[in-house]
């Protein structure tokens with residue numbers, strides 16, 4: 001890979017600014033290896049919980065003109081087996097790995113972080129987009145600055161790994177949430193998780209397409225929303241941001257970096273351009289850097 | 305890439321045997337043998353099924369009624385509508401003028417029937433071996449005969465054809481003739497044995513893994529250690545690809561992604 005793609009992130013030097021986000025491909029060590037070999041510089045596991053979860057019933061994905069909706073239902077084999085996959089991956093490949101975890105309370109997140117401490121994962125990412133079991137309306141943890149603060153604080157008190165808070169776009173004030181995460185000690189932000197959720201209907205069968213009816217929206221239609229939220233968050237926090245939401249080309253990576261992100265995740269893009277998308281986008285970035293006269297990707301900065 | 309999704313009326317339902325049905329759809333799709341569709345009634349689930357026939361104007365899928373979802377599907381009648389995505393995945397190679405041996409067990413047989421038709425169109429000579437637990441579970445026998453192929457039928461209990469396994473029949477055939485190409489679909493333990501017995505002859509098999517998205521994004525069907533996605537790079541795999549998969553014949557993953565190890569042999 002070109003030296004121009006190398007970039008520093010929380011003390012690591014990554015071979016590429018491209019990130020495999022949580023829930024994309026990353027169920028097994030083989031999948032992580034595949035994404036690494038295809039050119040992703042940083043890999044995220046599927047979000048792991050204390051207990052295994054089968055997830056929602058099929059159909060779990062459906063596409064529309066602007067993107068796709070998914071209701072995987074946070075299926076995962078549980079944190080123990082999930083971290084064994086990271087161990088198997090690390091036996092063969094050195095790329096850094098983020099363990100994505102999710103729980104429903106600060107205590108659960110604390111316990112998950114203790115597992116990650118004992119694992120080969122390099123970072124821990126907190127998927128905050130789950131319903132808050134303590135909230136009578138099931139408002140997601142990510143929508144309340146107090147919940148976000150408490151969870152990040154709780155994880156920081158135990159974690160021996162840098163902590164990344166993954167934020168949801170479905171909030172009134174992203175600045176407030178981003179500040180809460182930073183004030184609680186988060187080392188980085190990852191944003192955005194899928195939008196909505198949304199819904200698609202089969203007009204002949206007159207039924208929702210997804211078994212769960214609703215599913216989070218990802219893909220190209222997310223790009224303007226992601227960029228606006230990253231631009232706002234980066235105006236008030238100093239910690240680096242892994243930007244994602246509709247990135248499918250080298251130009252999109254430059255754009256999301258100009259919005260304020262340090263790294264760029266590619267999720268739905270794996271469907272649009274195949275798993276080789278990481279290779280293709282790396283190439284497109286280098287082409288852009290050469291044409292626009294940048295020495296390396298690190299020189300592409302947030303616009304004013 | 306665009307999603308290929310259709311809502312289609314079932315044109316015909318064929319009852320192959322007590323536990324196997326075929327849905328025929330009047331809709332033109334471009335598909336090769338080995339590919340599959342995701343079929344859903346948008347009420348009880350969505351599961352992968354191999355295409356068992358496909359011509360200029362219609363296609364079919366043949367399913368064994370094994371559990372909850374296929375149980376619900378078995379109540380559908382001509383005129384009912386279902387949602388279909390696909391076709392997805394890789395196809396069997398169709399050579400020209402070669403000697404081909406087809407080996408299938410249980411619900412691996414229907415896609416091989418589609419394959420047999422395409423092989424014959426290209427002047428290949430086809431020998432087919434099909435295996436079932438018992439005679440009442442046999443399928444596609446008449447269909448094969450219509451294409452001029454007389455399948456060798458094997459049953460575990462000897463109630464139809466000869467008693468024994470697909471492997472027994474295959475070993476006998478290999479003693480007498482050497483095909484240019486071997487194809488197999490069925491339980492994974494059988495596929496592994498076919499591969500092992502294929503003795504340097506090129507071989508393609510149809511692998512099954514639990515599927516969710518079927519568009520290569522969720523990772524559910526990925527096989528270790530290279531992350532080969534059965535829904536995109538499979539389900540048809542050749543010997544070289546299988547040789548890279550330590551997971552093949554050893555384990556698969558359930559809906560949560562946890563490993564389930566294969567135990568013992570069937571067929």
Ligand SMILES: Cc1cc2nc3c(=O)[nH]c(=O)nc-3n(C[C@H](O)[C@H](O)[C@H](O)COP(=O)(O)OP(=O)(O)OC[C@H]3O[C@@H](n4cnc5c(N)ncnc54)[C@H](O)[C@@H]3O)c2cc1C
Pocket residue numbers: 058340350351352353354355365366367368369370371372373374375411414415511512513514515516539
């Ligand atoms: C590529 C491919 C092609 C297939 N082609 C055919 C075919 O042509 N005819 C046929 O009868 N069957 C076929 N199957 C198997 C078929 O998908 C299952 O029999 C069906 O899903 C069973 O559903 P159920 O709810 O009735 O049974 P369940 O009781 O839910 O499951 C029975 C078994 O089916 C398998 N299964 C269940 N859900 C899935 C899923 N989402 N993806 C993959 N496997 C699953 C599991 O091994 C499970 O143990 C194919 C599977 C794959 C992966």
Ligand SMILES: Cc1cc2nc3c(=O)[nH]c(=O)nc-3n(C[C@H](O)[C@H](O)[C@H](O)COP(=O)(O)O)c2cc1C
Pocket residue numbers: 021022023024046047070072074100127166192193194217218219220222244245246247265266267268269521522
């Ligand atoms: C199939 C699928 C599964 C996902 N699973 C998770 C998950 O387990 N945890 C998580 O934090 N985000 C998950 N996401 C969200 C993505 O990580 C990402 O934030 C989002 O899709 C936006 O990026 P994109 O437009 O590039 O896909 C999932 C997205 C998709 C499409």
Ligand code: FES
Pocket residue numbers: 514515516517518519520521522523524525526533534535536
């Ligand atoms: S079923 Fe999702 S990647 Fe194959």
